[in-house]
Amino acid sequence: MENRLRIAGQAVQPVLVMFPLGLFAMAVLFDIADLLGGPNILGALAYWNIVAGLVVGVPAMLAGAVEVMLLRRPQARRLGALRTLINIGVLVAFAVILMVRIRAADRVAGVGLFLVELLALGLAGFGAWFAGELANGRAPAFARAAAGPRNY
Numbered sequence: 411m412e413n414r415l416r417i418a419g420q421a422v423q424p425v426l427v428m429f430p431l432g433l434f435a436m437a438v439l440f441d442i443a444d445l446l447g448g449p450n451i452l453g454a455l456a457y458w459n460i461v462a463g464l465v466v467g468v469p470a471m472l473a474g475a476v477e478v479m480l481l482r483r484p485q486a487r488r489l490g491a492l493r494t495l496i497n498i499g500v501l502v503a504f505a506v507i508l509m510v511r512i513r514a515a516d517r518v519a520g521v522g523l524f525l526v527e528l529l530a531l532g533l534a535g536f537g538a539w540f541a542g543e544l545a546n547g548r549a550p551a552f553a554r555a556a557a558g559p560r561n562y
Contacts, residue, residue, distance in 0.1 A: 424545065426470035427497075431534055433463035434504060438531050441519050453518030460508050464501060471497045474541075489544055496537040503530035 440456035474497055478490035507527050511517050519527060543550055 424541070426466065426473055427538060427541065430463040430467035430470055430501075431538055433459045433466070434500075434531055434534055437463065438524075438527055441524050441527060444518055445521065445524060450516040450518060453514075453516050456519065457508070457511050457517035460504055460511070464504055464508065467497075467501050467504075471501060493537065493541050493544060496533065496540060500530060500534045500537055503533065 437456040437459035440452045440459065444450070444452035444456065471494065474490070475494050478487060478494055481487045481490055503526070507519070507523060507530065510523055511519060514520075540550065
C-alpha cells in the first residue's frame with residue numbers, strides 16, 4: 411500500500427503511529443514496575459502515558475483513515491479498512507483502561523487491568539506489524555482471505 415498523505419516528502423501515518431505505540435509500551439513498563447513494588451508515582455506515570463498515547467493516537471488513526479480513502483484498488487481499500495479497524499480497537503481498549511483507572515487511587519492499575527493493558531498492547535503490536543506488511547506489499551494470508559476476491 412502506497413502512502414499518499416505526505417508532508418515534506420515523508421509519509422505522515424507511519425511517523426505518527428510510533429508515538430502512541432511508544433507511549434502505550436511505556437505505560438505497560440511503568441505498570442510492571444508499580445506492580446512489582448515500585449513507588450505509586452509509577453502508576454500515575456502510566457496513566458498519563460495512556461492519556462498522551464490517546465491524544466496522539468487519534469490523529470494517527472485519522473491519517474491512516476484518510477490514506478485508505480485515497481486508495482484506488484478495492485482490495486487495498488478493504489485491507490486498509492481492516493488496518494484502520496485494528497487501530498480503532500487499540501484506541502478504544504486503551505480508552506476503556508483509562509476510564510477504569512480514573513477512579514483508582516493514585517491512578518494505579520490492578521493485576522486484572524494490567525492484563526487487559528498487555529492484551530491491548532499486543533493488539534497494537536499486531537496492528538503495527540500488519541501495517542508494515544501492507545506497506546511492503548505483503549498482505550498476510552488471513553488478510554487476503556478477509557479482503558475477498560481480487561477485483562481489479
